[in-house]
Amino acid sequence: AQLRHLSARAAPIGARFILLLADDRTDEIRLEGVRRDFVANVSHELKTPIGAVTLLADAIDAAADEPERVRAFANRLMVEAARLGALTQELIDLSRVQDDDPLDDPERVQVDAVVDRAIDAVRVAAEAKRIRISTRVVDAATVLGDESMLVMALHNLVANAVQYSPEGSHVGVGARLNGDLVEVSVTDKGVGIAPADADRVFERFYRVDPARSRVTGGTGLGLSITKHIAVSHGGEVQLWSKPGQGSTFTLRLPVAQPEAQGAA
Ligand code: ADP
Numbered sequence: 001a002q003l004r005h006l007s008a009r010a011a012p013i014g015a016r017f018i019l020l021l022a023d024d025r026t027d028e029i030r031l032e033g034v035r036r037d038f039v040a041n042v043s044h045e046l047k048t049p050i051g052a053v054t055l056l057a058d059a060i061d062a063a064a065d066e067p068e069r070v071r072a073f074a075n076r077l078m079v080e081a082a083r084l085g086a087l088t089q090e091l092i093d094l095s096r097v098q099d100d101d102p103l104d105d106p107e108r109v110q111v112d113a114v115v116d117r118a119i120d121a122v123r124v125a126a127e128a129k130r131i132r133i134s135t136r137v138v139d140a141a142t143v144l145g146d147e148s149m150l151v152m153a154l155h156n157l158v159a160n161a162v163q164y165s166p167e168g169s170h171v172g173v174g175a176r177l178n179g180d181l182v183e184v185s186v187t188d189k190g191v192g193i194a195p196a197d198a199d200r201v202f203e204r205f206y207r208v209d210p211a212r213s214r215v216t217g218g219t220g221l222g223l224s225i226t227k228h229i230a231v232s233h234g235g236e237v238q239l240w241s242k243p244g245q246g247s248t249f250t251l252r253l254p255v256a257q258p259e260a261q262g263a264a
Helices: 002-062 067-097 111-120 123-128 147-163 210-216 222-232
Strands: 107-110 132-137 142-145 170-178 181-188 236-242 246-254
Touching: 002 067, 067 147, 067 222, 107 111, 107 147, 111 132, 111 147, 111 170, 111 181, 123 132, 123 147, 142 147, 142 246, 147 170, 147 181, 147 222, 147 246, 222 236, 222 246
Parallel strands: 132 170
Antiparallel strands: 107 142, 170 181, 181 246, 236 246
16 A cells, blocks of 8 residues: 555656656757757858958959959958958857856946946947937946946947937937836937837847848847846846837846945
């Protein structure tokens, strides 16, 4: 009787165990699919600039006697090389942040410093389009994290705001406290994003308009990097947008607790 009792108890445990295994297996299959898609995407993204570099090198060779044409081809070659460089850098950045694991060794980071550094990094691009960037940091806040990652996360948002806005437009960057979160928002008056694309823009390599994005040099990785950085900091990134009117991206991060008085 004791044996029967044991096996009766074992059955549901066994079933649960099998269920768990099945779950693991589904995860494994899903991850394998994600990995395969990722490799296919990377290969596809690399093929275009590599093909262009090869063609342009041939063209330079063929135009050797015509310095004007050589110069024009060489300029385009540099653009493609820069695109390859940017893509490689973003892949490296993505590989650093995509596990979403909490950071090992977070430091105290001043949000206003992150805002300043992110804006500094897009100043040249903004000036080239006569775009004015204004900042409004209402509350001084400190978060726990990695300053260079947070600058990267915000820089991607500000760079996009400049990229997807018309010449002479205005971009606003603000930071304010909301409960125990600090909200850093980037608002533009650019092309905006349709509701159907709003969730998808955070996916790796997703671009609303791939043809246009290719011309402007976008890789489709920036927002996914920003999202992973937000998550690994215990936060999130939200999007509000009206097509044709503009977008607001908001990075919401938990505020660091004040350091205990007298702490070493
Ligand atoms: P990309 O390198 O193409 O800019 P992102 O991951 O940064 O890649 O953005 C994904 C897509 O989301 C972009 O291709 C663009 O279509 C759209 N997008 C991002 N930011 C904005 C914005 N501020 N305004 C309009 N569209 C945007």
